[in-house]
Amino acid sequence: MKHYLALIVVIIMLVGNGLESQGAGRTDVSDDLNRMYSVLNSEGTEMISFEIMMRETISRDDVDTYLSELDKMGDSSEQKTDKASKFVVHTPHKQKTIDERILLVVPTDKEYQAELIYTISGTDWTEKIHRYVQDLTTDAQLRFFTQDATKFACLKAGFGDKISGGVLFQNVMEKLDVQPLTNMQDNVYTTTTGHTTQLKASRSLADNMNIQLALHDGNGQSTVTVGTPIITTEY
Template identity: 30%
Template sequence: MKIRFLLVITLGMMVSLQSFVHASIQKEPIEQLIQLSEQEQLPLEKWQVVMKDELDRSRALEIARKLESYFPASHINREETSQAEKWTASNLHKKTQSTETFIMIVPKNEQGSIQISYSLTGERWNEQTRSYYFTRSKSVTKALFTTNVKKFACLTLVSNDKINKVYFFEKFVEKLNVQALDRIQEKDFTVLSGYTPYWEQTIPGKDSLMNIQLAAREDASGNTTMTIGTPIIITEY
């Protein structure tokens, strides 16, 4: 009887774990990060998703023309230096309080490739924001990027009376099953780089592939800003 009872519990735990893993795989990293922060009641300061790609320079004119289909013409700016031509387009979406920015750099060197990036940034996340993010990022990616696009997700959180940086590191490492690869520890600043099996995109780390970074910085007033990103944090922290 005891053996059957233990077997049922074990099977139940395995099913729950598989369900959690499956559900996590279905969601984008930014959604998983926001979900975890909400579970731990960590106030959201900012979320950001950035896409980067490298294209053949023959597509420069095509991309420049397409920008007007996705951004108001008055929000598109072109600058030229001795080294490159830079196109910048930005737009504020008031309903979701999010900002999108597109940058294309076309080097004067004819052998150089075009560097393009697109970012969506906001200070709140709800169903309306989520819907806008997926619709917008999907259409922009399809029109302007290739299948080699690299996507970076980042979340900035602020501590509260119940949660400090020690708790932050422990919880996110546990929930995302992070294998720590490198750690920088200073008096008011900590950064942990590692690997989680939940996300496929990786970059070369110090000794192994990595796809997650967690950082915490304390200011003079004792407040802590916590940042988490995949595969690395590409914002200031």
């Protein structure tokens, strides 16, 4: 079963409530990811993947300028549909096992502005990778985004039968000092949203929410996923 709750949450909260600033721009988003990694690693989990994302709406008048900057990053490809034109630059960093991608979406309907989406993803996290990712995100911020850009960090880790999913989830909540706001649970999944002062690069959503945690415990595929302000990947 694939869960895309994060996308739905983003749309509802951005449209219905807006965003509240909480130290945006003062802390690099990779620092938030590094904090998540430290907590999950201390609980004996094994990292599966990470993703950092920055996104911002841009004026249609500035599209040509952004396309020129994209060309400087590398070879770009264009994908056209009835609804939008998408310009993508994909840059694998094989030595660091990192994928860097930037996407410019220009809706066909001229009533809508364009959107720029930058992502870095990978399957390993070390201090060297942290510094490397930090340099990349800082450069992307300066070249393409303003301080109003929305930033996301997400990390997924796995754990074996020797670790209790419930205890792990509670320990992660405590170490990140999460004050819970909502909780959903079924036979396989536990999903919690909350607020923490330990993750500072992202902006808070409605009700001061700036963290989401998901536990999948069972069938030999036990994972825990943490995202700020929400989970942006499948969990």
